[in-house]
Amino acid sequence: SAPIVIVGAGLAGLRTAEELRRAGYEGGVLLVGDEARPPYDRPPLSKQFVRGETDDTTLRPPEFFTEKNIELRLGTAVARVDTAARTLTLADGDTIAYDQLVIATGLRPRRLPGVEEVTGVHVLRAHDDAESLRADLAAAQRALIVGAGFIGCELAASFRAAGKDVTLVEPQPAPLASVLGEQIGGYVARMHRDHGVDLRCGVGVDTLRVDVDGHVRGALLSDGSDIDADLVVIGIGSVPATDWLAGSGIELADPTAGGGVLADELGRTSAEGVWAVGDVAAWRYGDIRKRVEHWTSAGEQAKLVVTALLGGAAPTAARVPYFWSDQYDVKIQALGTPHPADEVTVVSEDGHKFLAYYSRDGILTAVLGAGMTAQVMKLRAKLAAPTPVADLLAATS
Numbered sequence: 001s002a003p004i005v006i007v008g009a010g011l012a013g014l015r016t017a018e019e020l021r022r023a024g025y026e027g028g029v030l031l032v033g034d035e036a037r038p039p040y041d042r043p044p045l046s047k048q049f050v051r052g053e054t055d056d057t058t059l060r061p062p063e064f065f066t067e068k069n070i071e072l073r074l075g076t077a078v079a080r081v082d083t084a085a086r087t088l089t090l091a092d093g094d095t096i097a098y099d100q101l102v103i104a105t106g107l108r109p110r111r112l113p114g115v116e117e118v119t120g121v122h123v124l125r126a127h128d129d130a131e132s133l134r135a136d137l138a139a140a141q142r143a144l145i146v147g148a149g150f151i152g153c154e155l156a157a158s159f160r161a162a163g164k165d166v167t168l169v170e171p172q173p174a175p176l177a178s179v180l181g182e183q184i185g186g187y188v189a190r191m192h193r194d195h196g197v198d199l200r201c202g203v204g205v206d207t208l209r210v211d212v213d214g215h216v217r218g219a220l221l222s223d224g225s226d227i228d229a230d231l232v233v234i235g236i237g238s239v240p241a242t243d244w245l246a247g248s249g250i251e252l253a254d255p256t257a258g259g260g261v262l263a264d265e266l267g268r269t270s271a272e273g274v275w276a277v278g279d280v281a282a283w284r285y286g287d288i289r290k291r292v293e294h295w296t297s298a299g300e301q302a303k304l305v306v307t308a309l310l311g312g313a314a315p316t317a318a319r320v321p322y323f324w325s326d327q328y329d330v331k332i333q334a335l336g337t338p339h340p341a342d343e344v345t346v347v348s349e350d351g352h353k354f355l356a357y358y359s360r361d362g363i364l365t366a367v368l369g370a371g372m373t374a375q376v377m378k379l380r381a382k383l384a385a386p387t388p389v390a391d392l393l394a395a396t397s
């Protein structure tokens with residue numbers, strides 16, 4: 001019979017395949033990916049890998065796939081899906097039948113129109129991106145990073161560690177403001193400035209300055225300033241890789257709401273026998289649907305999808321979302337679901353380290369720490385059940 005086919009051989013796809021075997025599924029499992037490289041880990045790309053501290057980003061050794069009888073078909077994109085016939089058409093023309101289909105195609109970096117041909121301009125999502133960025137970084141002295149989201153901030157820290165001059169440009173009032181709010185964004189801003197980053201908020205890039213050889217030399221910013229740069233990274237977010245689903249009838253979220261494949265709280269999509277996991281999936285969480293672009297979530301979703309797909313009972317224990325980001329010598333960590341509109345109370349502060357509580361209507365929504373691992377982690381239980389933030393503050397004061 002037809003295998004379970006997972007499209008997208010990234011973290012979420014790999015975890016789904018692993019969970020199927022862990023759960024005792026003995027049928028065929030096929031992982032199809034458009035990148036030539038077997039599943040690898042992305043977090044190091046903006047950190048240890050780009051700094052040249054490691055080359056190893058593999059998630060599983062080759063023998064793992066043989067042992068677990070997980071078939072890999074790499075370097076081939078899936079071009080189309082027919083949910084009635086339960087078949088996939090690959091970009092090379094082949095057709096494969098599936099019994100169940102798991103969509104795990106992740107994201108594609110958003111680009112700035114008209115800068116593709118300019119040498120020295122990069123995006124960062126894939127291993128190949130990171131390799132070409134690392135190669136260019138060695139010869140560069142002045143880097144311009146457009147966008148102070150997680151990737152922009154992490155690269156700024158990595159480039160400073162490599163001794164490069166860094167200008168970090170962000171249209172929002174502060175780095176990470178759209179995720180963590182302006183107040184915490186202010187802490188992140190200070191950390192970058194203290195490390196010598198020329199951080200400019202509230203401005204964007206108007207045009208790149210390019211020399212006769214087609215190499216980037218600088219940029220004109222929206223505030224009229226002109227800066228020099230021999231390396232540019234565009235870190236302005238990503239969009240779900242769903243082009244191949246056009247015309248399939250599988251329901252997608254509105255692009256203005258972040259897009260992605262609509263799925264329920266166990267990853268079921270609108271089509272029978274089709275599931276979605278990882279960064280590409282807009283899952284239902286209570287009353288809302290949202291995509292979560294973090295490492296830990298990919299594995300948690302894979303586990304839930306496999307349980308549901310194999311007909312098991314859904315776990316009832318509350319999950320507490322988690323993500324981290326490494327910048328300079330601090331690990332920024334969040335437990336729960338921080339929202340930029342939440343009320344923020346900074347409860348402890350020491351240099352670039354801090355601990356903050358996020359709350360909505362007086363109830364704790366998230367704990368965010370920088371360089372505060374133990375303090376963050378011990379609050380997990382408080383986030384698993386509704387906790388008035390006032391109780392926590394009373395306990396810590």
Ligand code: FAD
Binds near residue numbers: 241323
């Ligand atoms: P991906 O890993 O993107 O995998 C999707 C795969 O599907 C890709 O290989 C893609 O090429 C492939 N694909 C797309 N379309 C097709 C198609 N039509 N046919 C076949 N294959 C296709 N998270 C954290 O929590 N902490 C961090 O510090 C952190 N750092 C990060 C640093 C970087 C540079 C990046 C890029 C991400 C980082 N993340 C971090 C996020 C984390 O890596 C992602 O949440 C995770 O990779 C999501 O996995 P995924 O499988 O959903 O998507």
